[in-house]
Amino acid sequence: GQSLEQPSEVTAVEGAIVQINCTYQTSGFYGLSWYQQHDGGAPTFLSYNALDGLEETGRFSSFLSRSDSYGYLLLQELQMKDSASYFCAPGGGSGYSTLTFGKGTMLLVSP
Amino acid sequence: DVKVTQSSRYLVKRTGEKVFLECVQDMDHENMFWYRQDPGLGLRLIYFSYDVKMKEKGDIPEGYSVSREKKERFSLILESASTNQTSMYLCASSLGQGGETQYFGPGTRLLVL
Numbered sequence: 001g002q003s004l005e006q007p008s009e010v011t012a013v014e015g016a017i018v019q020i021n022c023t024y025q026t027s028g029f030y031g032l033s034w035y036q037q038h039d040g041g042a043p044t045f046l047s048y049n050a051l052d053g054l055e056e057t058g059r060f061s062s063f064l065s066r067s068d069s070y071g072y073l074l075l076q077e078l079q080m081k082d083s084a085s086y087f088c089a090p091g092g093g094s095g096y097s098t099l100t101f102g103k104g105t106m107l108l109v110s111p
Numbered sequence: 112d113v114k115v116t117q118s119s120r121y122l123v124k125r126t127g128e129k130v131f132l133e134c135v136q137d138m139d140h141e142n143m144f145w146y147r148q149d150p151g152l153g154l155r156l157i158y159f160s161y162d163v164k165m166k167e168k169g170d171i172p173e174g175y176s177v178s179r180e181k182k183e184r185f186s187l188i189l190e191s192a193s194t195n196q197t198s199m200y201l202c203a204s205s206l207g208q209g210g211e212t213q214y215f216g217p218g219t220r221l222l223v224l
Contacts, residue, residue, distance in 0.1 A: 033211055042201065042215035043154070050211075087153065098144070098169070099213060103153035 002026045004102040006088055011108045012078050020073045020105045022088030032064050032071040033089040033099060043087060046073070075107070083109045114138070115216035117202055123222045130189040132219050134202030140214075141207025143185035145169075145177060147198040148218075154201065160185055161207060192223045 003025045012018040022032065031050040035043040049055055049064035049071060061074040075082055085106050089099040118133035134143065144159040146169075156169030158177040166177050174196060178186045185204075189196055199220050203213040 031211060033213075035213075042217050043203075043213075044215070045212045048211045098156060098159055099211075100156075101146070101154035103151065 002100055004088065004090070004100060006086075006102045006105045008103065009106045009108070011110065013110050014078055014080060016078050017074065017076050018078060018107065020075075020086050020088075020107070022071045022073075022102065024069050024071075024088070024090045024100075024102075026090045026100055029066070029069075029090055031090070032062070033091070034060075034062050034073045035087045035089060035101070036084050037087065037104070038084045046086075078109050080109050080111070083107055115202060115204055115214050117200075117216040117219050119219050120217060121220050121222075123224065124189075124192050125224055126193060128189075128192045128223075130192050130221065130223075132187040132189075132200055132202075132221070134185045134187070134204075134216055135183055136185075136204040136214070137183065138204070138206075138214070139182065140204035141182075142205040142213075143179065144203040144205075144213065145175075145185065145187045146201045146203065147171070148201055149198050157187065192221075194223050197221060197223045 006022045033048045034046040037043040047062040054063045059076045064071040085104040087101050087104045089101045091099040115136045142161050145157045146154045148154050160166045160179040176188045201218045202216040205213045
């Protein structure tokens with residue numbers, strides 16, 4: 001079967017660093033994506049890890065360990081606008097692939 | 112920029128009505144997807160399509176059907192709407208051929224009375 005675990009809520013203050021963990025168990029795993037969704041908005045793509053290791057994109061980094069079925073999203077220098085829900089989504093990597101979205105982690109950034 | 116549009120932002124229908132939700136993408140993407148999003152449940156895949164006239168069931172296809180007559184358009188059909196189909200419906204598209212990024216439309220919030 002498939003399972004996906006990420007924390008339901010994380011709180012932090014502006015300027016801090018926060019890590020959102022994701023553990024998964026899926027069939028036909030290709031990689032791990034992360035999406036951001038602001039309240040009332042559509043999910044938007046943040047990052048994709050096909051290989052083990054760290055991918056950095058500005059203030060955001062994403063990590064994958066395929067052997068541990070584990071990944072995380074690291075957000076640095078938090079800003080108020082980072083308050084949103086963050087979804088990890090294993091899958092992707094082939095033409096007919098789908099993504100399995102978790103329930104999401106709501107990040108609340110306070111002043 | 113990829114643009115995915117959905118026919119309505121808000122929709123109110125009555126139980127038993129047939130409901131059509133339309134999605135159009137303008138980037139010649141191969142893959143298109145329909146999700147529903149409910150509080151506490153995240154995004155759940157209803158149906159997807161990787162080519163014209165092709166469709167595959169997702170995790171929760173019961174009560175829904177889809178149509179993809181043209182590459183750019185993917186329709187979700189609720190044959191007989193029920194109150195438990197009140198939800199936010201999100202359409203997405205991706206390049207296919209290993210394209211991982213899904214681009215989402217703004218969503219349609221459907222209320223079934």
